[in-house]
Every structure is written in C-alpha cells, then in structure tokens.
Amino acid sequence: xIPLSEILTYExxxxxxxxxxxGLRAAIECCKQGMNTGVVCKSLLGKxxxxxxxxxxxxxxxxxxxxxxxxxHFRDTMxxxxxxxxxxxxxxxxREAPDRVRELEEWGAVFDRTKEGLISQRNFGGHRxxxxxxxxxxxxxxxxxxxxxxxxHQGMKVYMECTALDLLKDGDRITGLVGxxxxxxxxxxxxxxxxxxxxxxxxxxxxxxxxxxxxxxxGYGMAYTAGAELMDMEFTQFHPTGMVWPPSVRGILVTEGVxxxxxxxxxxxxxxxxxxxxxxxxxxxxxxTVEEGNRWLEGDKAARRPxxxxxxxxxxxxxxxxxxxxxxxxxxGALLDIASRRxxxxxxxxxxxxxxxxxxxxxxxxxxxxxxxxxxxxYFMGGIRVDHDTQQSTVPGLFACGECSAGMxxxxxxxGNSLSDxxxxxxxxxxxxxxxxxxxxKKSVTDEKQVLSIIRSATDILNLDxxxxxxxxxxxxxxxxxxxxxxxxxxxxxxxxxxELERIKKDVALVKSDGASQYNAGWHKALDLRNxxxxxxxxxxxxxxxxxxxxGHTRIDFEGEREECAKYNIVVKKxxxxxxxxxxxxxxxxxxxxxxxxxxxxxLEREGV
Amino acid sequence: MAKRQFKIWRxxxxxxxxxxxxxxxxxxxxxxxxxxxxxxxSAGDLAVRWNCKAGKCGSCSMEINGKPRLSCMTxxxxxxxxxxxxxxxxxxxxxxxxxVTDVSWNYRQKEKIQPLKPKPRDADGNYRMMQEDxxxxxxxxxxxxxxxxxxxxxVLRDQDQANNFVGPRxxxxxxxxxxxxxxxxxRIPTIRKEFGSGLCNITRCCTEVCPEHINITDNGIIPxxxxxxxxxxxxxxxxKRKFFGV
Numbered sequence: 084x085i086p087l088s089e090i091l092t093y094e095x096x097x098x099x100x101x102x103x104x105x106g107l108r109a110a111i112e113c114c115k116q117g118m119n120t121g122v123v124c125k126s127l128l129g130k131x132x133x134x135x136x137x138x139x140x141x142x143x144x145x146x147x148x149x150x151x152x153x154x155x156h157f158r159d160t161m162x163x164x165x166x167x168x169x170x171x172x173x174x175x176x177x178r179e180a181p182d183r184v185r186e187l188e189e190w191g192a193v194f195d196r197t198k199e200g201l202i203s204q205r206n207f208g209g210h211r212x213x214x215x216x217x218x219x220x221x222x223x224x225x226x227x228x229x230x231x232x233x234x235x236h237q238g239m240k241v242y243m244e245c246t247a248l249d250l251l252k253d254g255d256r257i258t259g260l261v262g263x264x265x266x267x268x269x270x271x272x273x274x275x276x277x278x279x280x281x282x283x284x285x286x287x288x289x290x291x292x293x294x295x296x297x298x299x300x301x302g303y304g305m306a307y308t309a310g311a312e313l314m315d316m317e318f319t320q321f322h323p324t325g326m327v328w329p330p331s332v333r334g335i336l337v338t339e340g341v342x343x344x345x346x347x348x349x350x351x352x353x354x355x356x357x358x359x360x361x362x363x364x365x366x367x368x369x370x371x372t373v374e375e376g377n378r379w380l381e382g383d384k385a386a387r388r389p390x391x392x393x394x395x396x397x398x399x400x401x402x403x404x405x406x407x408x409x410x411x412x413x414x415x416g417a418l419l420d421i422a423s424r425r426x427x428x429x430x431x432x433x434x435x436x437x438x439x440x441x442x443x444x445x446x447x448x449x450x451x452x453x454x455x456x457x458x459x460x461x462y463f464m465g466g467i468r469v470d471h472d473t474q475q476s477t478v479p480g481l482f483a484c485g486e487c488s489a490g491m492x493x494x495x496x497x498x499g500n501s502l503s504d505x506x507x508x509x510x511x512x513x514x515x516x517x518x519x520x521x522x523x524x525k526k527s528v529t530d531e532k533q534v535l536s537i538i539r540s541a542t543d544i545l546n547l548d549x550x551x552x553x554x555x556x557x558x559x560x561x562x563x564x565x566x567x568x569x570x571x572x573x574x575x576x577x578x579x580x581x582x583e584l585e586r587i588k589k590d591v592a593l594v595k596s597d598g599a600s601q602y603n604a605g606w607h608k609a610l611d612l613r614n615x616x617x618x619x620x621x622x623x624x625x626x627x628x629x630x631x632x633x634x635g636h637t638r639i640d641f642e643g644e645r646e647e648c649a650k651y652n653i654v655v656k657k658x659x660x661x662x663x664x665x666x667x668x669x670x671x672x673x674x675x676x677x678x679x680x681x682x683x684x685x686x687l688e689r690e691g692v
Numbered sequence: 693m694a695k696r697q698f699k700i701w702r703x704x705x706x707x708x709x710x711x712x713x714x715x716x717x718x719x720x721x722x723x724x725x726x727x728x729x730x731x732x733x734s735a736g737d738l739a740v741r742w743n744c745k746a747g748k749c750g751s752c753s754m755e756i757n758g759k760p761r762l763s764c765m766t767x768x769x770x771x772x773x774x775x776x777x778x779x780x781x782x783x784x785x786x787x788x789x790x791x792v793t794d795v796s797w798n799y800r801q802k803e804k805i806q807p808l809k810p811k812p813r814d815a816d817g818n819y820r821m822m823q824e825d826x827x828x829x830x831x832x833x834x835x836x837x838x839x840x841x842x843x844x845x846x847v848l849r850d851q852d853q854a855n856n857f858v859g860p861r862x863x864x865x866x867x868x869x870x871x872x873x874x875x876x877x878x879r880i881p882t883i884r885k886e887f888g889s890g891l892c893n894i895t896r897c898c899t900e901v902c903p904e905h906i907n908i909t910d911n912g913i914i915p916x917x918x919x920x921x922x923x924x925x926x927x928x929x930x931x932k933r934k935f936f937g938v
Contacts, residue, residue, distance in 0.1 A: 127741075128799065129837055130749040188819055191808040191872065193826050193833055200820035218830065224748060233798075236807050243796075266788050295743045329720020335746050344782030440746060443765050444722070554732035598737030601704070602789040614866060 104282030104505030105485025112513025136223025139215030164493025257480030269601025304614025315465030325459025473515030494634025550595025750838030
C-alpha cells in the first residue's frame with residue numbers, strides 16, 4: 084500500500100461536495116467570507132442535475148399578483164409539506180427567497196419579464212399565486228449557468244470529475260475527505276475544517292426516475308457512515324408527470340409548468356379526473372367545476388385554481404388510481420393535454436424544451452396531441468438532519484444543503500421550492516461552515532489509517548478474481564425499490580423489500596469490475612452501490628415505521644393522516660448492530676408562525692408583508 | 693427488437709482502435725441507451741460521459757457516424773438501419789479514454805472573459821428590462837455547453853488556432869454579455885484581439901450542429917464582428933480614437 088505522503092493532497096478551509104445550485108451557492112458564500120474554498124464535483128462544472136429543473140424558483144416577490152407575500156408562501160409550503168416541515172426552515176426560505184432571486188439577476192440571470200419589465204412569475208402546484216421566477220422551461224439551466232459563471236471569478240478551486248468516497252474524522256469532528264479523479268483513477272485527500280454536502284438525492288435506487296446517474300445518495304451514504312443522522316427518509320416525491328413512452332425515456336420529467344400554463348389531465352375516457360381527487364383540506368381553495376377552472380386560466384382573480392394544480396403527492400396518487408382502475412392511457416399513464424388549451428406558438432414559447440423533448444424523443448407534437456405521463460421518482464424531501472440556521476449536521480464540521488438535507492419541505496415539496504431552497508440554504512450553509520471553520524482555527528492531522536482503509540475498499544473491487552456484475556446488482560436494486568417501495572406501500576411489501584435488500588447487500592459486498600481504474604464506468608457504478616443501498620434501506624425502514632399516509636409517503640394499510648403521527652419525525656442513524664430507526668418528537672412551533680400557517684388566506688392577503 | 697452492430701473507438705491518449713459490439717435495440721432507444729446496454733453486457737469499463745439523458749446538460753457529445761451529436765438525443769431509428777453505427781470521441785479535443793475527451797480548454801477560455809458588470813438597481817431595488825430587449829440574449833443563454841460547435845469549428849478543428857480564437861461557444865457567450873441590458877463593461881477590444889473574432893469565416897458549421905438550434909453565426913458572431921468593425925475600422929471612429937482617445 085502507498086504511504087500517505089505519496090497520495091495527492093489538497094488543503095482548504097472548506098470543501099463543498101457537489102456543484103449543483105446548492106453547492107455553488109454555498110461555495111460562493113464561503114469565498115465571500117474569505118474562506119479558502121474547494122469544490123469537488125462528480126461531473127464537469129455546470130452539468131449537475133440542477134440543469135434538469137424546468138419550471139422555476141418560488142419567491143413571493145408579488146410582481147404578477149401583488150397580494151403575494153412571504154407569509155402566504157410560508158403557509159403554502161407548510162400546507163404542501165403536510166406540516167412535517169421544520170418551521171424555522173420554511174420561514175427562512177419564504178423570507179429570503181426574493182432576495183436570492185434578485186441577487187441571481189444581478190449576477191446575470193435573465194428571467195422572463197412582465198409587461199412592466201420586472202421578473203415574471205408563473206403559476207405552479209400548491210402555490211396560491213403566480214410565484215415562480217422562470218426562463219421558459221429551462222430555469223435550472225439559467226440558475227446553474229449564472230452561478231457557474233459568477234463562481235469562477237470568486238477564487239474557489241474546482242475539482243471536476245472527482246468523486247468523494249468517504250469522510251475523514253478526528254474523534255467526533257470532520258477533518259476532510261478522500262475521493263478519486265475519474266479521469267486518472269487517482270486517489271486524492273482533501274483536508275478541511277468543514278465539509279458542506281450538496282450531493283442531491285438518491286433517485287437512482289428506483290427504476291423509473293427523473294434523476295441522472297449522479298443521484299446515488301452519496302451524501303446520505305457518507306454522512307451516515309460518519310455517524311450523522313438522516314431524517315424524513317420515508318418522504319420520497321413521485322412527480323406526477325414523467326414521460327411513459329417510449330420505454331427508454333420512461334421517467335424523464337415533464338414540467339409542472341405544463342399544468343401551470345393551463346394543461347389538464349384526462350383519462351382514457353376523456354374525463355378530467357382530478358376533480359374527483361380534491362382532498363378536503365384543499366377543497367375551499369380549489370375550483371369545483373370545469374367552468375371555474377377555465378375562468379382561472381383566463382385570468383379571473385375571483386376564480387379558484389383548477390385541481391390539476393394540487394400538490395404533487397395528490398396528483399401522483401390520482402394518476403396511479405386511474406391507471407389501476409383501468410382508465411389509463413395506452414402505455415399506462417394519464418393524458419396531459421395542453422394542445423387544446425393554448426395556441427401552438429404560445430406552447431412553443433413557454434414550453435420550448437418540452438416541445439423539443441417530445442418531438443425528438445417521443446415523436447409527438449405537443450401542440451397537436453396530448454402527452455402520456457405517469458409518476459416518476461423525482462425528489463427526496465428527507466436527508467441529512469441539520470440545524471435550521473447553520474445547516475450543520477449532527478456531526479461537527481459536516482454541513483448539508485439542498486436536496487441532500489432534510490427539514491425544509493416536510494412530507495411533500497412544492498414545485499419551485501427546490502431552486503429557491505438551493506439558494507437560500509446554500510448561502511446559509513456557506514455562512515455556517517465559514518463561521519465554524521474560523522472557530523476551529525488550525526487544521527488537524529489526517530489519520531493515515533482512515534485514508535488507507537477507504538482506498539483499500541475502493542481498490543478491492545478491481546482486484547477481485549471474480550464477483551458480481553455491478554450493472555446487474557444495480558438493476559436488481561432498482562427493481563426491488565420500484566416494486567416494493569413505490570408510490571403506495573404496505574407492511575408486507577416493506578418487509579419483502581427489507582429481505583431483498585439484505586440479499587442485495589451480500590451481492591454488493593462481492594461486486595467486481597474489470598479493467599483499470601482510469602475512467603472505468605463499471606468501477607464507478609460499483610462504488611456508488613454502497614451509498615444507494617444505505618439510502619434504499621433508510622427509506623424502507625422509515626417507511627415501515629410511519630404507519631400513516633402523508634405527503635410523499637402513502638401506506639395502503641394505513642390510509643390518511645393520523646394526528647399522533649404528526650408529532651414526530653423519523654430519524655435514521657448508524658448503530659452497533661446496523662441501521663437504527665427512531666421517532667424524534669417535534670418541537671412546538673413559535674406562536675407567530677403557527678398563527679400564519681393556520682390563518683385564513685384572506686387575512687394574510689390583507690396584512691401584506 | 694433487432695440486433696444492431698456498433699464500431700466503438702477504444703483507447704486513450706497513447707492511441708487506440710475500433711472494437712466491434714452488438715446489442716438489442718428496443719423501440720425509442722437513443723444511441724446513449726445502446727452504449728449503456730453494451731457497458732452492462734460486454735464492455736463494463738467502456739468510458740462515456742453523460743448526465744441528464746434529456747438533452748439538457750450537454751455532457752454526452754461524441755461523433756456518431758462521423759457527425760458531432762449528443763448521443764442522448766440521437767434516436768437509433770434515425771440512423772440507417774442496416775449499417776454499423778460508428779462512435780468516436782470529439783476530434784478537436786484530446787482523448788482521455790474511449791468516448792471521453794478532455795474539454796478543459798473550454799473552461800479556461802471562459803475564465804479569460806470579463807464577467808457581467810451590472811449597473812446599479814432602480815431605487816425600489818429592482819432591475820427593469822423589457823422582454824423584447826432580453827429575447828436575443830435568452831437565445832444565447834439556451835446554450836448547454838456541449839461544445840459540439842467547438843468540435844466542428846474549422847478554426848479550432850483544422851487550423852489549430854486554439855490560441856487565437858475562443859470558438860463559437862464563447863463568441864455567443866461574449867455576445868450574451870455585450871448585449872445584456874444591465875452590463876456596463878466593454879469587451880470589444882478583447883473580442884477583436886484576444887478572442888479572435890476576425891478568424892471566423894462564417895461557414896455556419898457551428899449553427900448547423902447546435903442541438904439547441906441557436907443561430908450562433910447570424911445572431912451572435914456576425915453582430916460582434918460588426919461591433920468590432922464599427923469600433924476599429926470605421927474611419928470616423930478611427931480619427932476620434934486617434935485624437936481624442938475615445
């Protein structure tokens with residue numbers, strides 16, 4: 084084994100892992116705080132999964148409807164999250180999002196405009212007012228490119244195509260991490276006082292997902308292994324509208340913006356079925372006739388929102404129910420129709436990448452025909468448990484922001500709240516980590532034993548004589564999660580999933596890749612499997628413990644929300660005997676926030692900001 | 693279902709050769725799907741760069757049957773049915789391994805370009821820009837940085853002028869900054885000198901390969917060339933500059 088002195092080593096005050104929206108925003112903040120900052124990203128800079136975000140970023144700027152303000156946004160977020168959100172995080176998010184959007188504009192983002200020349204805002208599911216700052220349906224690309232172009236002039240060092248393997252610790256606290264460069268296969272040690280994870284979710288544990296190959300739960304796996312707590316892992320968001328045909332594109336996202344701009348959902352009988360699935364809690368604020376829904380689309384402010392714009396959990400379950408009742412489309416989805424609702428040129432202008440995507444990949448013209456859509460695993464509400472204000476995890480020196488952290492979205496995330504989340508909490512994590520790093524002062528010595536052990540587990544995969552095929556093991560895992568930990572869950576299925584995951588665990592331990600370590604796709608996949616498996620196990624065990632249906636977690640054997648289940652979050656932690664799952668009591672929220680969350684909408688409108 | 697034949701370049705910076713593969717093609721498959729099947733079945737260590745698989749991130753650029761394309765947006769049924777599909781890495785950039793090239797040169801070009809220098813906000817804390825004034829830069833900002841235009845650009849690919857020309861991608865990046873309603877910086881002298889706007893001879897190959905259908909040449913490069921000409925080759929301006937230093 085090579086001695087530590089011969090391993091490539093870089094030293095920074097703060098290392099950010101992940102260069103999507105959250106990671107870049109965190110890194111920018113670290114630089115602004117005077118930190119020597121490094122960014123480790125699995126892909127090339129600017130390619131992170133944030134580019135896939137389409138619809139927009141939610142911020143109560145009130146540019147399109149002046150009745151909007153942070154309190155209404157906060158209330159929408161809490162209601163959408165079925166009151167499982169961390170109150171303080173939802174508050175910070177709603178208050179700070181407008182400033183983060185304006186800042187992005189100052190850094191070069193070019194949002195679509197209102198007639199007055201302000202940032203335009205569009206309607207989206209669960210948001211009371213038009214609230215999403217957007218650029219057609221490619222808002223994520225605008226966000227990441229703006230941050231990227233700004234970040235490269237802030238003095239940070241970016242390590243591209245570099246994958247983090249595991250964290251290094253000195254006692255309880257973080258001292259850095261070990262990774263490898265894809266290009267060369269060379270290992271690298273990053274020494275740092277603080278590490279910020281902005282690693283995204285773990286959608287790749289499912290077969291039908293909108294997530295790219297990078298979404299392998301790296302942050303969950305590494306944080307868990309280092310002793311950090313994960314929370315709310317049972318809340319997985321199935322986006323109601325993924326492509327269902329042809330098979331090779333199954334799961335690719337179809338933006339909620341289609342419905343925000345007037346698209347409606349139909350079953351194979353041509354019925355607009357969403358009117359049948361309005362939950363009582365939302366009935367007062369949802370249109371109950373097609374006629375009222377149409378008036379809303381025409382801009383009548385007295386009309387209530389059509390049911391297609393209910394929260395994602397509700398719409399995804401409704402589509403599943405229609406398909407199960409035999410009213411699905413030809414390939415087992417629902418029909419999403421924008422063609423009959425908007426003129427062709429408006430569709431092409433507002434939804435250019437959807438037009439392009441269906442034309443190129445589905446051979447379908449969305450200005451003429453309805454799209455076939457169905458639920459696709461899209462987002463993890465749960466993740467690394469963090470402090471509300473500093474974003475520090477339960478392990479000193481480890482911070483998390485964006486999708487890989489928990490708490491902001493509760494049981495269900497509203498569309499558009501993700502991009503604003505990245506900016507708000509990316510910045511806070513940058514502040515928190517910088518503050519922490521300054522308080523630590525001098526960096527500690529790296530423990531050679533830890534480094535070598537991480538490297539050894541990685542190289543073992545290449546050195547085995549024979550073993551399991553990483554591609555097949557991954558496929559196996561995806562099939563298990565899709566089948567047993569899907570959109571509707573039951574105790575029996577979850578038990579089966581647990582058994583299956585134990586079986587797969589043995590296969591993962593024996594995984595082998597051919598070839599050398601330079602840009603070896605099979606080896607990369609093999610290394611991802613551990614983190615995917617930890618993520619999958621955490622979701623399954625948390626889902627088993629939550630005996631109710633709430634937001635992104637639906638139990639066929641425990642229908643509906645139960646009041647006693649609203650009192651706790653589920654936390655996962657590594658124990659002596661494997662994964663430990665427990666309930667953690669939720670704290671009483673501050674009276675002021677409680678009043679806002681349960682207020683009548685009219686009262687908040689009157690009150691203003 | 694039908695089996696299709698592939699010829700894929702395997703190797704690294706020291707050299708390589710084409711290897712033959714075959715795999716089953718299902719309806720709707722794109723070239724990248726076929727590569728993934730080949731990885732899983734017969735070439736576990738085959739290197740390919742990809743991310744979103746939806747034409748939005750611009751990672752999976754390669755040369756398919758000799759043409760620079762995104763492999764995630766190239767449908768198998770758009771390629772001649774009875775012919776072997778040939779896959780190679782981008783020619784303009786150095787090979788790392790198999791289908792993956794070193795595109796870091798592009799990242800270095802961007803760092804050399806002066807970033808946006810925004811004017812102050814309006815008194816109420818907002819910026820005001822009219823949609824018709826941002827339409828043209830929104831077109832440039834659709835760029836997914838797949839670098840297909842850089843790959844196909846004669847100045848970079850055949851004339852080896854990487855030290856003198858930034859390439860189409862960064863010409864439209866410069867255009868998006870120069871035409872940004874909030875920007876107050878002046879990049880025209882650098883566009884002429886360091887970034888080599890004069891070297892583009894308007895063959896429009898870049899525009900042809902752009903997967904985002906950005907009109908790179910007509911809407912981006914030509915207007916920049918005109919600005920350079922107005923500044924440096926207009927006799928009136930030349931006199932003004934000479935005597936008044938404007």
